[in-house]
Amino acid sequence: MATEEEILARVKPGCICKGIKLCAIIQAIEDGAKSFEEIARITGIGGGSCKSGRCMEKVSALLEERLHHG
Numbered sequence: 001m002a003t004e005e006e007i008l009a010r011v012k013p014g015c016i017c018k019g020i021k022l023c024a025i026i027q028a029i030e031d032g033a034k035s036f037e038e039i040a041r042i043t044g045i046g047g048g049s050c051k052s053g054r055c056m057e058k059v060s061a062l063l064e065e066r067l068h069h070g
């Protein structure tokens, strides 16, 4: 069964400019990506009209969370 967090991640946007969902970013982190660049390469996020401003913030928060809380 999916947790509430997982369900939300499937519908929440990760990179708004590229239309990539949050769950793609989380998946990349779970697969071992440790920086925005790595995640961008795997998922295709970044490089949009906001110049990665919006998705980079989310990625940093997610990375921080995973690194400090397991």
Ligand code: FES
Binding pocket: 014, 015, 016, 017, 018, 045, 046, 047, 048, 049, 050, 051, 052, 053, 054, 055, 056
């Ligand atoms: S939200 Fe990712 S490049 Fe704009």
